[in-house]
Amino acid sequence: MNKFWETGRKIVAVGRNYAEHAKELGNQVPSQPFFFLKPTSSYLLQGTGPIEIPSESSDIHHEVELGVVIGKKGRDIDLNSAMDYVSGYTLALDMTSRDQQSIAKAKSLPWTISKGYDTFCPISGFIPKEKIEDVNNVELWCSVDGQLKQKGNTNQMIFNIPQLIHFISTIMTLESGDLILTGTPSGVGPVRPGQVIKCGISGLNNDMQFDIILRKKN
C-alpha cells in the first residue's frame, strides 16, 4: 500500500480545469494551468474522522477531484513520459472556505488559509494505476445528504494529466508521494455541520463518505 498521505511532501492543486466550473464561479477559463498548494496536514483518510468546519467561515464548499499520485522524482518532465511518473490515483475533496477565499481574492492575497485547514483534503486512499484503464475518461460524482451535487468526467478537463505533470514540473520538482489535484467539475456548493458527504468514481468500488462537524477549539 502506497501511504502517500503519510510520506508525501506536497499537494499541488490545479484551479479551474473544467470550463463549466470556471464559469459557475464567474471566472475565465485559463490559457495556461495555475495551481496552489495545500499542506499535507490537511489530509483526512477515509474512515479516520470527520471533516471539520472552522467557526470563522460560513461557506465551506466541496470540490470533488481526481488526485494523481507521483511515483518518482522528476523535473521538466516531457509530455510523452509524464504517465511514467504516476504510481496511482486517489479520490479527493479540495475543501474550500469560499468566503475566506473571496476576501483573499479581493485583496490579492494568497488562497492558502481558505484551502489549508486541517481535514480540508479528504481522500479515499491509494488506487493503483492499473485499476483505472483510461484516466482521460473517469466519471466522478459527489453527493451531500444523498442529493447528487457534482458529476463530471475527466474527459472535460482543459489540461489533461500529462500536460499538468509537464507544466508543474517545469516550476517545481515532483517527488514520490506528491499529489496533484486535477481540478473540480461544476456543481460545487456548501456543506454544513451535521451533513454527510459521499463521493465516488463510477464503476470503481471506491466510494468515500465523511461526516461534517464544527471544528472544536482545544
Place this chain on the structure above:
Amino acid sequence: MNKFWETGRKIVAVGRNYAEHAKELGNQVPSQPFFFLKPTSSYLLQGTGPIEIPSESSDIHHEVELGVVIGKKGRDIDLNSAMDYVSGYTLALDMTSRDQQSIAKAKSLPWTISKGYDTFCPISGFIPKEKIEDVNNVELWCSVDGQLKQKGNTNQMIFNIPQLIHFISTIMTLESGDLILTGTPSGVGPVRPGQVIKCGISGLNNDMQFDIILRKKN
C-alpha cells in the same frame, strides 16, 4: 543535526510582517497575519548549489528572513507555550518572482508559482534554539555583490514568533520539521545571473552565500 529540509513537510511563509517592507511594495500593514506555502522542493541548503533564475521571469527578488523550525506537533497552540514548539532556527531567503507575483495579484490568483520554483528557499542549515538568546532582537542582513541591500531586526516584526505560531496553528496543525518564514525587512530587490548573494545574522557565525545562475531546461 536536525535536517528539517529533508524531513519537514511544509514551509509556511508569512507576508508583510515588517511595516517598512509592506510600505516599500505599496501594501497596507495587515491587521492579522497572512501566509502562503512554499514547496519543500524549493529548499536549497547552503553549499549544495546555486540559486536558479527561471527564464520566464525578469525580476527575481531576494527576501532575507528568519526561519523558525518546529520541534513538535501542535494545533491551537496558545501564546504562552508557543516557544516550546520551536526546536531551532534557520537563516533563509524567500526568493520571489516579483513580475509573476504581480500578474497573479492583478488576476487574484495564488502566489504559488512566483514563490515555488526549485532553489527558491535557500537556507543556512539548522541553528539550535539555544544559539539565539533573544529571538525578538535578531539583526538580519543581505548583500548582493558586496553591496548591502537589507538590514533589519526581528524587533520590528508586526506579529512576533509566538503570535505567528499561535495563529498558523489555529488553521493548520504544525508538525516537527515544519518551517515558518517570519517575513522580510525592507530593501528587497532583484538579483541577476552572475551575481553573488550573501546573508547573515549579526553576531552569529552563520553567513550563507549563493551564486545566481540562469535555470537550465533539461
